Amino acid sequence: MTDEIVPDPALPPTAVPAEDLKPRWTWQKIALWAAIALLGGVAWVMIALVRGETINAIWFVFASVCTYLIGYRFYSKVIERYITRPDDRRATPAETREDGKDFVPTDRRVLFGHHFAAIAGAGPLVGPVLAAQMGYLPGTIWIIVGVVLAGAVQDYTVLFFSMRRGGRTIGQMAREELGRIGGVAAIVASLLIMIIIVAILALVVVNALGESPWGVFSVSMTIPIALFMGVYLRYLRPGKITEVSLIGFVLLLAAIIGGGMVADTAWGAEFFHLDRTTIAVGVIVYGFVAAVLPVWLLLAPRDYLSTFMKVGVILVLAGAVVIVRPEISVPAVSEFAGSETGPVVAGNLWPFLFVTIACGALSGFHALISSGTTPKLVEKERQTRFIGYGGMLMESFVAIMALVAAISIDRGVYFAMNSSAAATGGTIEGAVAFVNSLGLTGVNLTPDVLSTLAAQVGEPSIVSRTGGAPTLALGLAHIMHQLVGGTAMMGFWYHFAIMFEALFILTAVDAGTRVARFMLQDTIGNVAPRFKDMSWRPGVWICTAIMVAGWGTILYLGVTDPLGGINTFFPLFGIANQLLAAIALAVVLAIVAKRGRAYWTWLWIVAVPLAFTALITIWASFEKIFSDVPQVGYWAQHRAFKDALAAGETSFGTAPDVAAMEAVVRNTFVQGTLSIVFVVLSIIVIVASVVVTLKAFRTGGGENHEDAPVASRRFAPAGLFASAKEKRIEKQWADAGLRETTGAGHH
Amino acid sequence: MPGTTEARTVGSTTRDAARAVSRAASAGWTSLRWYVRQVMGDDAYRTYVAHERSAHPDREPMGEREFWREHYAEQDRNPGSRCC
Numbered sequence: 001m002t003d004e005i006v007p008d009p010a011l012p013p014t015a016v017p018a019e020d021l022k023p024r025w026t027w028q029k030i031a032l033w034a035a036i037a038l039l040g041g042v043a044w045v046m047i048a049l050v051r052g053e054t055i056n057a058i059w060f061v062f063a064s065v066c067t068y069l070i071g072y073r074f075y076s077k078v079i080e081r082y083i084t085r086p087d088d089r090r091a092t093p094a095e096t097r098e099d100g101k102d103f104v105p106t107d108r109r110v111l112f113g114h115h116f117a118a119i120a121g122a123g124p125l126v127g128p129v130l131a132a133q134m135g136y137l138p139g140t141i142w143i144i145v146g147v148v149l150a151g152a153v154q155d156y157t158v159l160f161f162s163m164r165r166g167g168r169t170i171g172q173m174a175r176e177e178l179g180r181i182g183g184v185a186a187i188v189a190s191l192l193i194m195i196i197i198v199a200i201l202a203l204v205v206v207n208a209l210g211e212s213p214w215g216v217f218s219v220s221m222t223i224p225i226a227l228f229m230g231v232y233l234r235y236l237r238p239g240k241i242t243e244v245s246l247i248g249f250v251l252l253l254a255a256i257i258g259g260g261m262v263a264d265t266a267w268g269a270e271f272f273h274l275d276r277t278t279i280a281v282g283v284i285v286y287g288f289v290a291a292v293l294p295v296w297l298l299l300a301p302r303d304y305l306s307t308f309m310k311v312g313v314i315l316v317l318a319g320a321v322v323i324v325r326p327e328i329s330v331p332a333v334s335e336f337a338g339s340e341t342g343p344v345v346a347g348n349l350w351p352f353l354f355v356t357i358a359c360g361a362l363s364g365f366h367a368l369i370s371s372g373t374t375p376k377l378v379e380k381e382r383q384t385r386f387i388g389y390g391g392m393l394m395e396s397f398v399a400i401m402a403l404v405a406a407i408s409i410d411r412g413v414y415f416a417m418n419s420s421a422a423a424t425g426g427t428i429e430g431a432v433a434f435v436n437s438l439g440l441t442g443v444n445l446t447p448d449v450l451s452t453l454a455a456q457v458g459e460p461s462i463v464s465r466t467g468g469a470p471t472l473a474l475g476l477a478h479i480m481h482q483l484v485g486g487t488a489m490m491g492f493w494y495h496f497a498i499m500f501e502a503l504f505i506l507t508a509v510d511a512g513t514r515v516a517r518f519m520l521q522d523t524i525g526n527v528a529p530r531f532k533d534m535s536w537r538p539g540v541w542i543c544t545a546i547m548v549a550g551w552g553t554i555l556y557l558g559v560t561d562p563l564g565g566i567n568t569f570f571p572l573f574g575i576a577n578q579l580l581a582a583i584a585l586a587v588v589l590a591i592v593a594k595r596g597r598a599y600w601t602w603l604w605i606v607a608v609p610l611a612f613t614a615l616i617t618i619w620a621s622f623e624k625i626f627s628d629v630p631q632v633g634y635w636a637q638h639r640a641f642k643d644a645l646a647a648g649e650t651s652f653g654t655a656p657d658v659a660a661m662e663a664v665v666r667n668t669f670v671q672g673t674l675s676i677v678f679v680v681l682s683i684i685v686i687v688a689s690v691v692v693t694l695k696a697f698r699t700g701g702g703e704n705h706e707d708a709p710v711a712s713r714r715f716a717p718a719g720l721f722a723s724a725k726e727k728r729i730e731k732q733w734a735d736a737g738l739r740e741t742t743g744a745g746h747h
Numbered sequence: 748m749p750g751t752t753e754a755r756t757v758g759s760t761t762r763d764a765a766r767a768v769s770r771a772a773s774a775g776w777t778s779l780r781w782y783v784r785q786v787m788g789d790d791a792y793r794t795y796v797a798h799e800r801s802a803h804p805d806r807e808p809m810g811e812r813e814f815w816r817e818h819y820a821e822q823d824r825n826p827g828s829r830c831c
Contacts, residue, residue: 100798113786296819514826
């Protein structure tokens with residue numbers, strides 16, 4: 001196949017010759033990697049084995065960064081050599097189909113920034129916070145080991161194979177590689193998963209803003225700020241994106257500070273004090289309006305703001321952890337690791353740790369980003385390792401920082417914030433009684449601690465602020481106030497964190513609704529062709545309304561759930577996300593098996609993470625469907641409440657009246673049904689993939705759906721820094737006057 | 748006078764160092780500015796015009812305003828996903 005590529009002899013080399021890609025080990029390099037391995041090893045020993053009173057957060061930074069470096073330098077190169085086998089003599093779609101808009105050969109460092117901004121969201125910030133109930137060690141191990149062996153592998157391979165297919169989406173690849181049934185199941189599953197993910201993310205925002213006048217004010221202000229930016233970009237200064245984003249950022253800071261002042265006034269505290277049901281209705285209405293408004297007015301400007309905030313907050317958080325180095329007193333493995341009845345999220349460590357952490361270690365949603373947009377912008381094939389694998393390592397680092405922030409706060413406070421109102425009664429006294437009754441070693445919560453913290457962050461109360469976002473915000477405030485501003489600034493930092501999570505999530509809600517609406521229009525269009533016309537407004541409105549009704553219903557059920565909401569619905573989010581990852585890896589497995597015999601020895605690189613994620617999610621789904629423990633099994637809970645109603649009882653468990661009992665019966669029915677649908681669709685996709693793979697084994701390979709190879713006519717380095725050989729080739733190109741070298745001198 | 752010579756040498760080394768620092772700072776600022784503009788997408792129109800001029804010299808590229816309108820209209824027609 002590669003033999004068909006005939007490079008233009010008039011051009012300098014378009015690739016580093018294969019024999020020069022073999023690393024030359026010098027003693028300096030060996031010493032460097034030995035030092036990295038040693039530091040990482042010491043950090044892991046400190047985290048996993050040394051049991052002092054406290055542990056310093058800096059060890060989490062060392063353990064993660066050293067492991068990422070080793071994973072990137074060694075494991076991702078194994079994948080490159082045996083699974084993807086990129087060839088820089090081959091032109092990428094960005095080169096062959098260059099149109100100056102969708103297909104643009106983009107500087108690798110810029111594309112890394114783009115790709116990271118697209119994959120990083122609220123998920124990796126929320127999951128690790130909730131998983132912290134099991135102690136820090138299980139979560140830390142899975143976030144770091146999981147990303148090296150599973151998450152980054154998925155992102156890298158999907159990016160690479162989509163690039164070889166002109167930037168086809170994961171859905172299109174599934175249809176092409178897995179056949180009709182597997183393909184249709186994959187598309188239906190992604191649509192449903194999109195709905196559930198939007199619903200749970202919205203639930204996180206509603207929980208963070210409920211009864212918080214400050215939060216409601218500052219997050220609402222993002223709407224006029226985004227509208228202003230949209231108008232500015234359209235009519236005043238088109239294309240001045242950085243300029244308008246800076247203006248928007250300053251306005252956001254003003255909105256956060258203003259929110260504190262407004263919440264301090266009597267009228268402000270009353271006017272912006274909304275209960276969670278009202279906010280949920282607001283988010284639903286907002287979701288519909290935002291998704292039918294033109295992109296330039298609201299979505300695009302908020303996207304720019306969100307990118308700005310994202311990079312800003314992540315740098316601030318990582319920098320603060322390194323500088324402040326908080327001491328952590330949470331146990332490595334907590335009482336709830338081996339118990340099914342943890343108050344934050346129910347279920348045993350196996351398999352619910354993996355399902356809860358989801359995005360920071362392995363995120364199926366990334367398959368949607370890694371196929372589609374990013375592959376159309378890749379300049380050279382070998383850069384996909386840096387962008388795909390490297391980008392996901394960064395995301396994992398964000399998850400570790402979120403975990404550190406969550407475990408740096410007092411453990412009693414953590415459980416008071418993350419236990420549902422059904423358990424704490426929503427009051428300080430109730431929370432103190434409940435948390436102290438858990439019998440956790442070293443935890444002795446007093447009402448004083450809770451009321452002082454609430455006052456410091458400018459909230460009426462911090463009891464039962466479930467969903468992860470408020471805990472992360474408190475953790476960030478806790479770390480940052482030691483660096484800047486003292487306790488007087490805690491309110492600002494807390495609301496700064498809430499604001500940026502809300503920005504991510506509202507953008508995801510808007511964009512997710514649009515994508516789901518698009519998929520639905522496309523599907524209905526097969527029956528009623530008019531719906532395929534995306535400019536036909538009634539079609540857009542009807543399909544948007546259906547999709548908003550879908551996630552809006554689940555959001556409403558979550559907000560009004562008598563059992564809590566997050567603790568019952570969050571597992572669905574994790575399961576949905578991980579099943580999407582299983583689908584993506586199943587597609588990759590089929591693709592690699594079809595590449596032929598030479599690839600089979602190393603097929604385990606894809607098969608192992610696929611088997612693992614399939615196992616944990618199917619296991620978790622089965623527990624959610626079949627478990628007899630009511631806290632864990634949706635149907636067990638369903639039956640328990642149904643029986644109680646049939647027996648004529650008027651209160652049961654945490655449900656105080658018949659209406660609440662009926663709500664539990666209804667919610668568990670929806671949750672149980674969704675669990676069944678997800679797991680059935682995913683099993684279909686995985687079976688289809690295994691069938692295709694086995695067929696490839698029998699026939700020695702399979703059809704190759706890659707675009708025909710075309711010789712490349714450009715050169716660029718593969719990694720973050722150009723190697724000596726790459727610099728030499730770049731110089732040859734520059735000397736020939738064929739192309740400026742990429743970099744700051746570009747303009 | 749040895750003293751003055753010495754002073755001059757010290758002065759010129761400080762000046763050299765200052766110049767080197769300011770050069771490095773300005774190079775750093777240029778790179779940072781380039782990077783931010785590229786990632787945020789400020790240069791999308793410039794990229795498009797450069798492509799049109801080299802690949803299709805026969806046709807007139809869209810104007811800046813028109814380009815951005817088309818840019819967002821395309822996102823309306825083909826929505827892209829954001830991550831959770």
